Amino acid sequence: QQQVKQSPQSLIVQKGGIPIINCAYENTAFDYFPWYQQFPGKGPALLIAIRPDVSEKKEGRFTISFNKSAKQFSLHIMDSQPGDSATYFCAASRNYGGATNKLIFGTGTLLAVQP
Amino acid sequence: DAGITQSPRHKVTETGTPVTLRCHQTENHRYMYWYRQDPGHGLRLIHYSYGVKDTDKGEVSDGYSVSRSKTEDFLLTLESATSSQTSVYFCAIRAGTPGNQPQHFGDGTRLSIL
Numbered sequence: 050q051q052q053v054k055q056s057p058q059s060l061i062v063q064k065g066g067i068p069i070i071n072c073a074y075e076n077t078a079f080d081y082f083p084w085y086q087q088f089p090g091k092g093p094a095l096l097i098a099i100r101p102d103v104s105e106k107k108e109g110r111f112t113i114s115f116n117k118s119a120k121q122f123s124l125h126i127m128d129s130q131p132g133d134s135a136t137y138f139c140a141a142s143r144n145y146g147g148a149t150n151k152l153i154f155g156t157g158t159l160l161a162v163q164p
Numbered sequence: 165d166a167g168i169t170q171s172p173r174h175k176v177t178e179t180g181t182p183v184t185l186r187c188h189q190t191e192n193h194r195y196m197y198w199y200r201q202d203p204g205h206g207l208r209l210i211h212y213s214y215g216v217k218d219t220d221k222g223e224v225s226d227g228y229s230v231s232r233s234k235t236e237d238f239l240l241t242l243e244s245a246t247s248s249q250t251s252v253y254f255c256a257i258r259a260g261t262p263g264n265q266p267q268h269f270g271d272g273t274r275l276s277i278l
Contacts, residue, residue, distance in 0.1 A: 150258060
C-alpha cells in the first residue's frame, strides 16, 4: 500500500523555470517530510526536510511548502538549472526523534531542465 | 558519500543461488537500513538495524535476512534468489544523537538474477 503519492512522474522545464513536485500522504501520524535528490548511479541525497509545525521552508533555491490540513507537501526549485536534472523523491516518517525513523518514499519524479 | 561503502556494486547471479550484499560504514552510526529501489515503487525498506545484533523487518522483508555483528557492517542475504529480487539495493545509515538525524545513503548495488 502506497502511503505517499508523488506526482508528476516526469517533468521537463526550461532553464530558469520553477518545477513543482507534489506529494500527498495518508497517515496523519507522519511528522517528518524529507526530499531526496538522486543522480544516475548514485544514492539518494537529502535535499531539504520539513516538520508539520511550519508551512514553508527554504534552503537556497529549494522550497518546501506544507499543507497539513490537505495532507500535502510540495518541492519548488527556483531558477532551475540543467545541473538540477535528477530524480526527486519525497518521503515521510513517523516518530520524529524516535528510534527507528523508517521512511516511506514516493515513487519519484524525473526532472529534466533544458538549457 | 557519508562514509558508506556497498559491495559488490554490481552482481549477476542465477535463480536459487544465495547472495550476500555488504554495507560498511566508517561513521560509527547506530542505525542502518536496507532498501530496494524499483521503477514505479520508489525505495522500499527491507530490514533495518538499531544496534549490534538488533534488527527488525521493513515493509518488503520476505525472502531476505540480515545480520549485524559489528557496528560498521550490515549484511543483507537472499537465501535463494528469485528473479523478483532483481533490483538496486541501497544501504542507509543514521546517527542516533543528537536529536533526529537524517538518513544518508550509499551508492547502491545493482543485482540481476537470471
